[in-house]
Amino acid sequence: MNNKITAITGNEAVSYAIKQINPDVMAAYPITPQTDIVEKYSEYVADGLVNTEFITVESEHSAMSACVGAAAAGGRVMTATSANGLALMFEILYIAASNRLPIIMPVVNRALSAPVNIHCDHSDSMAARDSSWIQIYSENVQEAYDNTIQAVRIAEHMEVRLPIMVMYDGFITSHGIECVELLDDDKVAKFVGEYPPHYPLLDIDHPVTYGPLDLYDYYFEHKRQQIEAMKKAKKVVLEIGKEFKQFFSREYKLFEEYQLSDAERAIVVLSSTAGTTKQVVDELRAKGEKVGLLKLRLFRPFPYKEIAQTLSHLKAIAILDRSDSFGAFGGPLFTEIRSALLEADKIPHNVNYIYGLGGRDINQNDIASIYADLEKIVKTSRVEEQVKYFGVRE
Amino acid sequence: MSDTKKLGWKEIPEGGLITKAGNSATYETGSWRSVRPVRDEEKCTNCLICWVYCPDCSILVSDGKIKGIDYSHCKGCGICATECPVKAIKMIDEKEFTD
Amino acid sequence: MANLKELSKKEEILSRGHRLCAGCGASIVVRQVLSALDDPVVVANATGCLEVSTTIFPYTSWKSSFIHNAFENAAATISGAEAMFRSLKKQGKIDKEIKFIAFGGDGGTYDIGIQSLSGALERGHNFVYVCYDNEGYMNTGIQRSSATPRGAWTTTTPVGKVIPGKTQYRKDLTAVVAAHNIPYVAQASIWRWNDLIEKSRKAFYTDGPAFINVLSPCPRGWRFDSQNTIELSKLAVQANFWPLYEVEQGKWKLNYKPKERKPIKEWMEAQGRYKHLFRPENEHIIKEIQEDIDKNWGKLLAKCKEK
Numbered sequence: 001m002n003n004k005i006t007a008i009t010g011n012e013a014v015s016y017a018i019k020q021i022n023p024d025v026m027a028a029y030p031i032t033p034q035t036d037i038v039e040k041y042s043e044y045v046a047d048g049l050v051n052t053e054f055i056t057v058e059s060e061h062s063a064m065s066a067c068v069g070a071a072a073a074g075g076r077v078m079t080a081t082s083a084n085g086l087a088l089m090f091e092i093l094y095i096a097a098s099n100r101l102p103i104i105m106p107v108v109n110r111a112l113s114a115p116v117n118i119h120c121d122h123s124d125s126m127a128a129r130d131s132s133w134i135q136i137y138s139e140n141v142q143e144a145y146d147n148t149i150q151a152v153r154i155a156e157h158m159e160v161r162l163p164i165m166v167m168y169d170g171f172i173t174s175h176g177i178e179c180v181e182l183l184d185d186d187k188v189a190k191f192v193g194e195y196p197p198h199y200p201l202l203d204i205d206h207p208v209t210y211g212p213l214d215l216y217d218y219y220f221e222h223k224r225q226q227i228e229a230m231k232k233a234k235k236v237v238l239e240i241g242k243e244f245k246q247f248f249s250r251e252y253k254l255f256e257e258y259q260l261s262d263a264e265r266a267i268v269v270l271s272s273t274a275g276t277t278k279q280v281v282d283e284l285r286a287k288g289e290k291v292g293l294l295k296l297r298l299f300r301p302f303p304y305k306e307i308a309q310t311l312s313h314l315k316a317i318a319i320l321d322r323s324d325s326f327g328a329f330g331g332p333l334f335t336e337i338r339s340a341l342l343e344a345d346k347i348p349h350n351v352n353y354i355y356g357l358g359g360r361d362i363n364q365n366d367i368a369s370i371y372a373d374l375e376k377i378v379k380t381s382r383v384e385e386q387v388k389y390f391g392v393r394e
Numbered sequence: 395m396s397d398t399k400k401l402g403w404k405e406i407p408e409g410g411l412i413t414k415a416g417n418s419a420t421y422e423t424g425s426w427r428s429v430r431p432v433r434d435e436e437k438c439t440n441c442l443i444c445w446v447y448c449p450d451c452s453i454l455v456s457d458g459k460i461k462g463i464d465y466s467h468c469k470g471c472g473i474c475a476t477e478c479p480v481k482a483i484k485m486i487d488e489k490e491f492t493d
Numbered sequence: 494m495a496n497l498k499e500l501s502k503k504e505e506i507l508s509r510g511h512r513l514c515a516g517c518g519a520s521i522v523v524r525q526v527l528s529a530l531d532d533p534v535v536v537a538n539a540t541g542c543l544e545v546s547t548t549i550f551p552y553t554s555w556k557s558s559f560i561h562n563a564f565e566n567a568a569a570t571i572s573g574a575e576a577m578f579r580s581l582k583k584q585g586k587i588d589k590e591i592k593f594i595a596f597g598g599d600g601g602t603y604d605i606g607i608q609s610l611s612g613a614l615e616r617g618h619n620f621v622y623v624c625y626d627n628e629g630y631m632n633t634g635i636q637r638s639s640a641t642p643r644g645a646w647t648t649t650t651p652v653g654k655v656i657p658g659k660t661q662y663r664k665d666l667t668a669v670v671a672a673h674n675i676p677y678v679a680q681a682s683i684w685r686w687n688d689l690i691e692k693s694r695k696a697f698y699t700d701g702p703a704f705i706n707v708l709s710p711c712p713r714g715w716r717f718d719s720q721n722t723i724e725l726s727k728l729a730v731q732a733n734f735w736p737l738y739e740v741e742q743g744k745w746k747l748n749y750k751p752k753e754r755k756p757i758k759e760w761m762e763a764q765g766r767y768k769h770l771f772r773p774e775n776e777h778i779i780k781e782i783q784e785d786i787d788k789n790w791g792k793l794l795a796k797c798k799e800k
Contacts, residue, residue, distance in 0.1 A: 024580040027573060053580040055572060058612030065566035065609065069537065069573025072560050075581055077573075095562055100409035161408070199411055201558040201574055202581065204533040204591060209412040211561035212548035221403035222410050229408075412548065416556040418510035426515060442497035446686050447723050449520040451509050458498035467509040471516035471712075472720030485720075 002184040003248075010173040011036035013145040013180055014080070014106050014166075019044045020188040021152055023104070024075030024195070027055035027066035031085040032118045033170040034108040038080065060085035064092035064103075071101035072210045074200020076152070079103065082170060083110035083124045090128070096163045097132035098226060099210055100198075102155035103163040105133075106148055109271070109322075110170040111358045119359020120170040122270065123323040126332045132226050134164040134233050135300035137270040139256075141178040144168035146250060147297075149183070152192045153240045159232045161198060169272040171359065183248055191247050230301045237298050254303040256295040257310060259285060263292030265374040266311070268337060269320040270296050273355075273362055280367040291371050296333070304340035311337070312344035316374040320390075322356045330354075330387045349377045355390040362391060419467075423450065427470035429485040431463055437482035444474035444483060500528045500690070504556070506536075511554035513546040516719025518709030518726065521683045522625045523596065526705070529693035533557065534592040535574050539567035539601025542632040543625060565605040567595040568613035568622060575618045592697050593620040598709075599640035600630045603666045614673040614702045621696045624666070625709035635714040639664040642734075643785070644778050645766045647714070652769040657778065662785055670704045671740045677703040678740040684726040688737060688748055695741070708735045716765025725763055731755045733790040738797060747797040754790070757783045 008016070015037045018026070028038045045054045055070075057063045063079050071077040081089065086107060096103050107125050111117040125135060134154060138144040147166045155164040168174060199208045214222060238253060245251035256274075259281050260266060267277050274295035284291045294310060294317075311317055321331025328335060334352035341347045353370060356362050370390070377383055407413050440460055445453040452468040454461040475483040506527045513520050519542055527534070535558045538544040544561045547554040562570040571593050581587040597606055602624040610622060629647050630636040637647040643662045646652050650659035671678045677699045681689040689707065696703035710725040712718065717725060729735035732755040737748040758779060761767035770779050794800065 024584070025573060025576050027576070051580060051584050053576040053583075055576050055616065057569065057572075058608060058615070062566060062569035062572075062609045062612055065562055065569035066573030066576065068562050069560060069570035069575075070577040071573075073535070073574040073577035075577045077577075091563055092566070098410065199407075199413065201535045201560055202578060202587060202591060204535075204558060204589065206413070207415040207556060207558040209415070209548055209553035209555055209559045209561075210410070212410055212412055212550040212553065213545050214410065214550045217400055218406070218550045221401075221406060222408075224403040225406075225408045228403075406551070410550060412551060412553040414551075415553065416508035418547070418552040418554040419508045421510035421512075421552050423510055423512065442501055445501055446497055446525065447521060447683070449513065449515070449517050449524075449722075450511070451505055451507065451520075451524065455501040458501060464509060469515035471722070472718070473516055473722055476720040477723050 003181050005179065005181050007177050008141065008180050009036065009175050009177050010141045010144045010168050011108070011175065012040055013141050013182065014148050015040035016182060017145050017148040018078055019050055020185055021078070021149065021192050022050050023052050023078040025053045025055065025070035025077050026079060027057050027063045027070065028079045029057050029060045029063045029081070029085060031060070031082050033110055033174045034080050034082045037106065060088040061092060064089040064096060067103045068092060068096050068099065068101055071103050072099065072201050074197045074202045076195040077103050078105065080106040080108070082108045083112055086124045086128060087112055093128055093131040093133060098222065100161040100229070101163060102161050104151045104155055105163065105165050106144070107165045107167045108170045108174045109167050117358040120172050121322045121357045121359065125165060125167050126323040128165070129300055129332060132162060132230060133300065134162055136164065136166050136298055137296065138166060138168040138173065139271055139274045139295060141173055141176070141180050144173055145180060145182070146244065146252065149188055149192065150240050150244050150252065154233065154236055156196055157236045158196060160229050160236050162229050162233060167271065172272045187247060234298065234301050234303055252297065254298045254306055256297065258293040258295065260292035260294055260310065262290060264290040264315045265371055265378060266292040266294055266314050267318050267320060267367070267370060268294045268296065268333065270299070270322065270333065273320060273322070276362065276364060277367050280364050280371065284368070284371060289371070302336050307337060308340045308344040311341065311348060312346050314348040316349040316377045318351050318353055318370050318374055320353045320355055324354050349383050351377065351383055352387040353390040354387065360391045366391065422466045423469055424466040427468060427488050429470045429472065430465065430468065430488055430491065431470070431474050431483045432486050433460070433463065434482045437480050439480055441479060443477055443479060447473050447477050449473065503528060506534065506555065506557045508554045508556055510552065511547045512549060513542060514713055516712045516722045517542070518627060518683060518711060518722050519543045519625045521722070522623065522707045522709050525683060525686050525689050526623050526693040529690045530592060530697055532590050532592050534594055537562070537567045537571040537574065537595040539597035539606055540564040541598035541601055543596055543598065545632055564601050566609045567597045567601055567606060569609040571595040571620050572613045572616065572618045575620050595620065595622045597622070597624055598631070599624060599626040599628060599638045603639045603664055611673065614670065614675050617701050619701055621703045621705070624706045626706055627709040627711040627714060629714050631711050631714045640666070643782055644770050646769065657769055657775050667706045674743060675702040675704065676700065676742055679705045680736060680738055681705055681707050682726045682730050682735060682737060683707060684723050684730060685737065685749065692739065717763055721763065728755060728760045728763060732757050732760045733786055734760055736790065736793055738793065745796040747793065747799050750799065757786055
């Protein structure tokens with residue numbers, strides 16, 4: 001086995017994963033902080049190291065459109081984007097998913113304009129949560145790399161056949177250098193396998209029509225099929241996670257529980273902030289505090305049953321959202337988890353912290369203060385402010 | 395016209411795919427007509443101008459000769475009658491026909 | 494030289510039972526263009542009359558593989574399919590010859606689709622783009638597009654007390670496409686089917702991007718009887734409103750010069766959408782439109798090195 005440990009940024013690692021996956025077509029448009037992915041990949045293409053036809057499209061809308069055309073034609077297709085690029089593709093995201101095309105797309109999380117902000121928050125991918133794309137979040141470079149490889153198998157699984165987004169934090173993970181194990185080329189190729197075609201346009205002996213007009217007599221049935229595929233995706237994510245462990249010794253599940261089983265207070269969070277939180281949990285545990293962390297990985301489909309079961313025993317939880325849904329009662333993660341908890345045996349006190357918008361930093365002291373807030377809630381049995389905006393200057 | 399029972403979500407191909415290429419031929423647009431083209435076989439020179447101009451592929455041609463008109467699809471637009479160089483096609487009120 | 498008897502023996506790609514209006518120019522465009530093919534084809538279509546009327550679930554009128562994506566991206570979509578073909582061919586996974594064509598109305602080509610068209614042309618994909626130009630957003634109910642001629646009534650350029658129809662002249666999209674310096678560009682008419690089929694053949698069998706703009710008269714939108722679709726197509730050419738020409742490897746060539754050009758009035762008299770221009774207070778508009786046509790014809794003659 002020729003795995004190698006190296007110091008590498010998130011974008012370079014993901015670009016390397018794409019090289020190992022070797023998709024048949026990639027159509028992409030550059031946008032900060034995703035640019036290194038396409039730049040690095042262009043070098044692989046120019047050096048003849050991949051089979052990929054790389055279409056340098058003239059916008060993200062055309063990127064996803066070309067991906068739809070290529071995937072329908074019948075082959076493995078990838079792209080990547082961030083923020084407003086993702087927003088520009090919006091209508092085609094729905095079309096890709098509705099046509100059941102397993103396109104794989106790393107999304108480097110960046111704040112949506114306006115004002116223009118190139119730094120990390122989750123407003124871009126959260127805005128796409130209704131689009132029927134499978135959504136997976138990565139804590140660090142290793143996860144971004146591993147998730148990109150697993151994403152191929154999840155999306156292309158015959159019971160799923162839905163496109164998939166793999167998120168990781170802009171600049172923090174995309175440009176941060178971390179110590180990563182890059183896997184053996186042949187083993188990755190074996191893991192992802194050959195693309196399983198499904199009614200390809202290029203099978204001219206069996207011509208098909210993609211993208212018809214549905215009147216009110218068929219649209220609902222087509223959507224019901226998509227709903228079913230999304231439901232199946234959860235078990236497929238777990239199956240692929242187990243298989244990944246067999247190949248590469250690292251297992252991935254729906255979420256990661258860190259010091260959670262005997263905790264009284266916990267933080268629930270996505271992506272890189274989970275890494276910061278783990279450090280704080282270690283420090284507080286050393287002082288005897290019963291704190292823990294739930295790092296969510298699979299956001300769509302949302303594993304509401306498992307989340308409810310896992311969080312029910314806690315006394316107080318702080319749900320951290322790195323985006324807001326303007327006008328809603330709290331951020332997206334908060335509303336999903338509260339809804340899930342309604343089915344739990346016991347509902348812990350729960351508070352929403354909306355933080356980090358536009359790349360506003362969150363450090364260990366901040367996390368520690370959140371655990372301190374939770375302690376006050378446990379002591380008084382009262383939540384004074386349900387939704388807080390953490391780190392904004394008043 | 396389509397009278398088929400509408401299928402449920404488990405029975406139709408997924409993703410909106412239509413796997414039976416060209417199956418619109420079973421959808422009979424002939425009922426749209428209010429006038430129908432009638433061809434005088436004697437006058438007709440088989441020039442096939444009506445065939446190349448028909449929007450509904452309803453001029454039936456076999457081995458380079460006109461065999462007839464597909465009345466289950468012809469919409470009665472009248473282009474064939476207008477363009478025929480020898481005026482071999484006339485548009486007759488649909489009321490004159492009972493079939 | 495297209496031989497109708499020979500062409501009629503080929504299997505048609507567009508089947509009957511589509512729900513385009515009686516007398517629709519678009520289906521005539523599709524039938525004539527695709528008759529030039531000797532290879533299997535993948536068809537992409539922008540949202541519009543053609544796409545919607547030929548693919549109402551569970552029916553499809555397409556005997557070839559077909560994809561509709563959205564309104565503005567037929568060119569981007571076919572780019573993706575063509576790139577997949579090239580990729581799989583390079584990898585030895587496909588050994589057949591397959592052609593790629595995108596059809597779009599003037600809406601999906603001149604306006605909302607112009608960006609993705611320009612991108613696909615610039616990247617040099619091996620495909621054909623055919624615009625069936627019916628001079629308006631017909632599928633959504635006859636709204637103006639940049640292809641709508643000056644003076645025409647549409648629902649978004651209605652004839653009111655102050656403004657009598659569309660105030661701008663048409664966009665010359667064929668020239669815009671020619672400016673991309675692609676190997677083959679042409680303007681054609683369903684009236685001169687021989688010319689159109691020959692141009693389609695050249696488009697399909699030229700390496701790289703090819704573009705054909707075909708006038709597609711619309712009985713509903715232009716307000717004329719369905720039987721006159723071809724007549725209107727002929728009048729447009731004879732009035733120099735829709736010149737027939739090609740730009741092959743950058744060389745402009747005129748394909749048809751009427752002995753005596755018909756006055757634009759004749760073209761307008763045949764359609765209800767120009768009826769208001771015949772009021773005395775609007776006659777100057779017809780005069781200005783005639784001058785504009787003559788001026789553009791002169792420019793075209795110069796480009797084609799004709800007198």
